[in-house]
Amino acid sequence: MSVQPTMPKSWRVDTKPHKFCPGCGHGLVLKALGQAIDELDIQDRVVFGCDIGCSLLAWDFFNVDTVQTHHGRTNPVMTGIKRANPDLICIGYMGDGGGYAIGSQHLVNAATRNERITAILVNNAQYGMTGGQMAPTTLPGMKTETTPYGRDVDSTGYPCQGPEMVAAITREGAYVARASVARPVPLKNYIKRAIENQMSGNGFSFVECLSTCPTNWRTNNVETINFVEKEMTKYYNVGEIKVPDPKEPLGIKTSIKVPTGGIG
Amino acid sequence: MSEKPIQGERRAFLTGNEVVAWAAVASEAEIMFGYPITPQNEIMHYWTRMAPKFNKRFLQTEDEISAGFTTNGGVLAGLKAFTATSGPGNTLMQEPISMAEMMRLPIVTIVQQRGGPSSATVIYSQQEVNLTTHGGNGEGLRIVYSTATHQELFDYTIKAFNTAWKYRFPTFVLGDGYQAKMREPLTIYDPEVRGIEMVPAYKFVGKPGKPGVDRPPTQLRNIFNMEEELFEELGEQFADFEKISPQIAECEQFGCENAEIVVTAHGIVARAAKSAVKDLRERGLKVGYFRPITLRPLPVKELRDTFSRAQKVLVAESANGQFDQLLKYAAYGITTEMVPLFKPGVGINSEDIYDKVMTMLAS
Numbered sequence: 065m066s067v068q069p070t071m072p073k074s075w076r077v078d079t080k081p082h083k084f085c086p087g088c089g090h091g092l093v094l095k096a097l098g099q100a101i102d103e104l105d106i107q108d109r110v111v112f113g114c115d116i117g118c119s120l121l122a123w124d125f126f127n128v129d130t131v132q133t134h135h136g137r138t139n140p141v142m143t144g145i146k147r148a149n150p151d152l153i154c155i156g157y158m159g160d161g162g163g164y165a166i167g168s169q170h171l172v173n174a175a176t177r178n179e180r181i182t183a184i185l186v187n188n189a190q191y192g193m194t195g196g197q198m199a200p201t202t203l204p205g206m207k208t209e210t211t212p213y214g215r216d217v218d219s220t221g222y223p224c225q226g227p228e229m230v231a232a233i234t235r236e237g238a239y240v241a242r243a244s245v246a247r248p249v250p251l252k253n254y255i256k257r258a259i260e261n262q263m264s265g266n267g268f269s270f271v272e273c274l275s276t277c278p279t280n281w282r283t284n285n286v287e288t289i290n291f292v293e294k295e296m297t298k299y300y301n302v303g304e305i306k307v308p309d310p311k312e313p314l315g316i317k318t319s320i321k322v323p324t325g326g327i328g
Numbered sequence: 329m330s331e332k333p334i335q336g337e338r339r340a341f342l343t344g345n346e347v348v349a350w351a352a353v354a355s356e357a358e359i360m361f362g363y364p365i366t367p368q369n370e371i372m373h374y375w376t377r378m379a380p381k382f383n384k385r386f387l388q389t390e391d392e393i394s395a396g397f398t399t400n401g402g403v404l405a406g407l408k409a410f411t412a413t414s415g416p417g418n419t420l421m422q423e424p425i426s427m428a429e430m431m432r433l434p435i436v437t438i439v440q441q442r443g444g445p446s447s448a449t450v451i452y453s454q455q456e457v458n459l460t461t462h463g464g465n466g467e468g469l470r471i472v473y474s475t476a477t478h479q480e481l482f483d484y485t486i487k488a489f490n491t492a493w494k495y496r497f498p499t500f501v502l503g504d505g506y507q508a509k510m511r512e513p514l515t516i517y518d519p520e521v522r523g524i525e526m527v528p529a530y531k532f533v534g535k536p537g538k539p540g541v542d543r544p545p546t547q548l549r550n551i552f553n554m555e556e557e558l559f560e561e562l563g564e565q566f567a568d569f570e571k572i573s574p575q576i577a578e579c580e581q582f583g584c585e586n587a588e589i590v591v592t593a594h595g596i597v598a599r600a601a602k603s604a605v606k607d608l609r610e611r612g613l614k615v616g617y618f619r620p621i622t623l624r625p626l627p628v629k630e631l632r633d634t635f636s637r638a639q640k641v642l643v644a645e646s647a648n649g650q651f652d653q654l655l656k657y658a659a660y661g662i663t664t665e666m667v668p669l670f671k672p673g674v675g676i677n678s679e680d681i682y683d684k685v686m687t688m689l690a691s
Binding site: 074076107108109111116120123124126127128129130131132133134137140141142143144145146147148149151152169170172173 | 358359361385387389390391393394397398399400401402403404405406407409423424427431531532533534535537538539540541542545546547548549550551
C-alpha cells in the first residue's frame with residue numbers, strides 16, 4: 065500500500081480526483097489555497113468564486129460555499145457578497161483571460177476601489193478550456209491556435225503585466241504578488257498573506273500564479289517545468305510586488321473639507 | 329434599528345425615480361448597485377441621500393455588467409439587493425440576469441425605458457419589452473411588472489421584492505422615461521399598515537456552521553457537463569414557472585364583456601387607452617379596455633377570453649410591435665383581427681387612440 069500525500073482538510077474528498085488535465089497547474093494552486101484555508105482555520109467563513117474557463121472546474125473543489133460565475137465576472141460577484149456581508153472572506157479564482165481580457169474592467173475597478181476581496185489569477189499563457197488560443201499573457205513568438213506562426217507583438221501586443229498594473233493602481237493596504245506553481249512554498253505563503261490581508265481589512269489582495277498547461281502547450285514533463293521556470297520568468301517576475309506598509313496609515317486620505325460638488 | 333422610513337401613510341408629490349427609491353426603502357431593500365444611465369439616475373440619487381439615515385448601502389460600479397453581478401452577490405449573501413438601468417444598460421444587464429435565472433437568484437431590477445436601438449434617445453419608449461421579458465441566452469424565466477402610474481411604481485416595486493424572494497425568479501419593474509421624470513401625486517406607505525407582509529431575505533452563502541462538517545457546502549453552478557443535466561434542470565424551472573404563473577399574472581380590464589373593439593396597451597400607454605375608452609363609452613360606443621400588468625408571465629386566460637369575444641383588438645404601444653408579438657403568441661388560434669397603433673419611441677395620447685377607434689368603427 066502506497067502512502068498518499070494528505071489532502072488539505074478543506075478539500076471536498078468526494079469530488080477527488082479532480083477534473084483538471086494531467087500536469088495542469090490548477091491542482092497545485094488549489095492545493096496551496098486549501099492549505100492556506102486550513103492554516104487560517106477559515107473554512108466556515110470563506111466564499112469561493114470561480115470564473116469560466118478551466119477555473120470553472122473548481123466549483124465543487126472545496127468544502128466551502130462556492131459560486132460559479134460568468135467569464136470575467138467573478139470579481140464583481142465577490143465584491144457584491146463582501147459588500148453585503150463583510151464578515152465573509154471572499155476569494156475569487158480566475159484565469160488570465162477572465163482577469164486580464166474579458167473581465168479587465170472589473171479587475172481594474174475592484175483594485176482602484178481597494179475592494180476587500182482576494183483575487184487569485186492563474187496565468188498559463190493561453191486560453192485552456194477553449195482549446196489553446198492566444199491570451200493577454202501569451203509570450204512573444206509563442207504558438208497558439210490563434211497565433212499559429214507565433215505571437216506577433218507588433219499586431220497583438222506584449223504579455224500583460226497584471227500584478228504590476230494592480231500594484232500601480234491600488235492605494236496603500238493592497239497586497240500584490242506573483243507566484244509560480246514551480247515553487248509551491250512561496251505560492252502558498254503569498255496566497256495565505258493575500259487572504260490575511262483581506263481579513264485585516266487592509267485592501268485589495270491579488271496573487272497571479274504562473275501555471276502550466278501541457279495539454280495546449282503540447283509539452284512533456286521536463287518541457288512543461290522548463291517553460292514555467294525559464295520561459296515565462298523572462299517576462300514575469302516572481303515575488304511580492306506590493307505589501308501593506310504597517311507604518312503608513314490605511315484608508316483614503318481626503319482633505320478636511322470634503323468637496324460636495326454642489327450637493328449638500 | 330433605524331426608524332421606519334415611512335410612518336403610516338402619507339400623500340406625496342414625487343418624480344417616478346424618487347418613488348422607486350422610496351419604495352425600495354419601504355421594501356426593506358438594503359443595498360443598491362448601480363451605474364449611471366439616463367433616465368433612471370435619480371433612483372440612485374435619492375437612494376444615496378436616504379442611505380445614511382436608514383442604514384442602507386450603495387456601490388456605484390464600473391458598468392451595468394458589474395452592477396448586475398454585484399447585485400447577484402448581494403442577494404447570495406442574503407440581502408435584499410437591487411439595481412436600476414435603461415436602454416444600452418439593460419442590454420449589458422442581461423448577462424448578470426441570465427446568471428440569476430440559472431441560479432434562481434431573487435434580484436430586483438428597475439428598468440426605465442428609453443429609445444432604441446443603440447443609445448437612441450434618453451427620453452422615452454416601450455422598446456425594452458423584448459429585452460426585459462426574454463433577454464439573455466435563456467428562456468425568459470423572469471417576472472415583469474409594467475407600471476402605468478406613480479402609485480403603481482410604488483406598489484409594484486414593493487411587490488417585486490416580495491415576488492422575487494417568494495418565488496426566486498429575477499423580477500423587473502418596467503417603467504419608462506416619462507414615468508421616471510414626471511412628477512405626480514401618490515400615497516406612499518409603510519407596507520405593514522396596508523397589511524403587506526414583507527418576505528424575509530435569506531442567505532445562500534455564509535450560513536452558520538462549517539461546510540462539510542455541520543452542513544453541506546452551498547455550491548452553485550451555471551455550467552453542466554451534459555445536455556441531459558441541463559435539460560433536467562431547465563425542466564424543473566419551467567414546471568415551477570408554469571405553476572406559479574397564475575398566481576403572479578395580473579391584468580386590469582373594463583367594458584370588455586360586450587365590446588366590439590377592445591383597446592389593449594401596457595404601461596403608461598394604458599393610461600391613454602383607459603382615458604380614450606372611457607370617453608368612447610360615454611358616447612355609447614361598445615369599446616373595452618384590457619391591460620396586462622404582468623408582461624411575463626402574461627395573464628393568458630383573461631387575455632384569450634377577452635380577445636375571443638371582441639370583433640377587433642387595437643394594440644397601442646410605443647414600440648414597433650414588441651408588445652403585439654407577446655399578445656399574438658398568447659392569443660394563438662383566436663381569429664379576432666388585431667389592429668396596430670405603433671409609435672416606436674414616441675408617446676401615445678388618448679386622442680390618438682380615440683381617433684383610431686373611431687376610424688375602425690367607421691370602416
